[in-house]
Amino acid sequence: MAPALATNPDTTPAMPPPPGQVSNLVDPPSQGYATVIAVVLYMVIATPCVVARLYTRAVVHKKLWWDDWSSVLALIGLYGFCCIPLIGLQYGFGVDEWNVSQSHLQEFNKLFSIIEIVARISIFFTKLSILLLYLRYFCPSGARRGWIFYSTLFVIAFNALYCIALVLVVRLQCVGQPQAVVQAGTCINHYLVLVTASAINVVTDLLILLIPLIAVWHLRLPQRRKLGLLLVFAVGGLGCLASVARLAYQVPEASNKNQTQILTLVSLLALAEHVIGIVVGCMPLWPALYRHLFPRRHSSLQSPQSGSLWKRTIGHVTVRRRPDRWGSSSALVTETERGVGEEREMERVGDKDGTSEAIKERPSGSTAK
Incomplete structure (x- = not known):
């Protein structure tokens, strides 16, 4: 018996087409x-x-x-x-x-x-x-x-x-x-x-x-x-x-x-x-980045009445590297607008179960104990 002819992988479809369709290896529809x-x-x-x-x-x-x-x-x-x-x-x-x-x-x-x-x-x-x-x-x-x-x-x-x-x-x-x-x-x-x-x-x-x-x-x-x-x-x-x-x-x-x-x-x-x-x-x-690129626009929105939604909602959150009593987190500082001249310091403080935190507020310029 003559050996079976080997198929050419370049011209043979990888799988049979569904019923009613024909394989198109030259210019197929594509995404x-x-x-x-x-x-x-x-x-x-x-x-x-x-x-x-x-x-x-x-x-x-x-x-x-x-x-x-x-x-x-x-x-x-x-x-x-x-x-x-x-x-x-x-x-x-x-x-x-x-x-x-x-x-x-x-x-x-x-x-x-x-x-x-x-x-x-x-x-x-x-x-x-x-x-x-x-x-x-x-x-x-x-x-x-x-x-x-x-x-x-x-x-x-x-x-x-x-x-x-x-x-x-x-x-x-x-x-x-x-x-x-x-x-x-x-x-x-x-x-x-x-x-x-x-x-x-x-x-x-x-x-x-x-x-x-x-x-x-x-x-x-x-x-x-x-x-x-x-x-x-x-x-x-x-x-x-x-x-x-x-x-x-x-x-x-x-x-x-x-x-x-x-x-x-x-x-x-x-x-x-x-x-x-x-x-x-x-x-x-x-x-x-926004405060850096648009300082004037940022300063114009610093009054409590006209503050931006971002400032009214979460304020200016930064991080101060300071060990806390809670055990893992740094002190987070929420700074209100400079025109008001008040700094609110949020320190993570451990409670009885060690999971909650309290806020400690002090005016800017005061000395921490």
Whole structure:
């Protein structure tokens, strides 16, 4: 018998088309334009936020810390993450799998394996920048270390170990597999990696959201001011929603064989989650940047009657490095407008259960005991 003719992977569809459709390997319908627009939009949103953060820290605060450098690494990772789908447009990103050749599907799988690694590392630095920001705000050097400090360190360590574990899983799944399977990139269980990553992301995002909310909740502040601080940190809930949305999309689509389309959308959802994390990590610096860029407008809004919504709600919150009796957080200072000439100092003071805080007010210029 004559040997069966080998199929050409460059001209053979990666999967049979659905009934009533024909494979098109020459000029297939594609979501390429939408992918390009989304990727460019993500970079346009994230870049100014990080630049504004660095400018505020370097020029206004005169000091950069590890959370700022982590945001830079997160932005670099975002650029790398965004470039991979753009490269993958020629290999099936945004194209139905029956319109993708077998050879292009192999390249698609290899690129998506790279995405899984780059995304995990870059998202780790995004979360690290937020968690280090918590340490800088709530746990400065000299303060006794309490639950906020150790909770934040736990989440940092958990994210680091999880990132390392996922990268090793992606890199080692093909060890010992036949060469043909390795070259095809099919030795990696993308579904298992993605669902696991999404589920853990939901948990870590929830922890990152709860740490500052619990800390602020125990501040003895005027209700409006406490609500304002809670709203600022609650913006981090957008990251949780993005993680939940990605997980909710992936689970029902696990049995869908049109993986080139599914994984493309999963990549865009992961990018959205990444960008939200970068923006959330930069938001606490925006008021200081506004006061620096528009000092006259800021000073014109300093009377209690005409104060801005931001000032009326949460005031001007800064951090004073001073150990407190509560155990973990620095003293937070709320400064009212200079025209009023009064400084309100909010010090974290432990009560009987060690969880609540009191406000201590004194006129500016007085000497602390």
